[in-house]
Amino acid sequence: MEYLYKVYRTIRSYFTLKLESALNYYGVPWQHVTKGLEHTELVEKRSATHQIPVLQTPESSDFARYILKLMQSTYLNYLKANTVAVENGRKSFVAEMYGEAVSYKSLAYREESRQMLIRWITHQSTADERKNVRPWKSGWSITG
Secondary structure, eight states, rough: OSSSSSEEEEOOOOOHHHHHHHHHHTTTEEEEOOHHHHHHHHHHHHOOOOSOEEEOOOOOOOHHHHHHIIIIIIIIHHHHHHHHHHHTTTTEEEEEEEEEEEEEOHHHHHHHHHHHHHHHIIIIIHHHHHOOOOSSSTTSOOOO
16 A cells, blocks of 8 residues: 655654654544655655654645645744744744634754755755745745
8 A cells, every 4th residue: 555644753752652643633644754864865855854753645626725824823923923033032932823822932953954944945946946935924035
């Protein structure tokens, strides 16, 4: 059976378990793939990060569109607030998640991951890949 969704991981981590649980909950057929040396270059180039887990999805599916919409409405708020906090040297920040104000510790590596993604979009992606990249919201620049 060819699985459309693949979870790349090295070991079972908290975040890997959360992702796998969500896939099971939504009834998405998936398989785990050990990141390992044979997949490292491909996975890091496609995801623009060295962190795990990485979910490989089909280019277009109802579930992929749902996850992107969810990220747009939740994670983007977190990412923007974290970026501002890191730039201003603050140790914590508040972001709205699912209609609630939630406090977080600011983490520079999130900003580093965002910058890695921006560099990939700008310098490493193909012309066809760049055509599919759209800023999530107006005012959120992908160029830096």
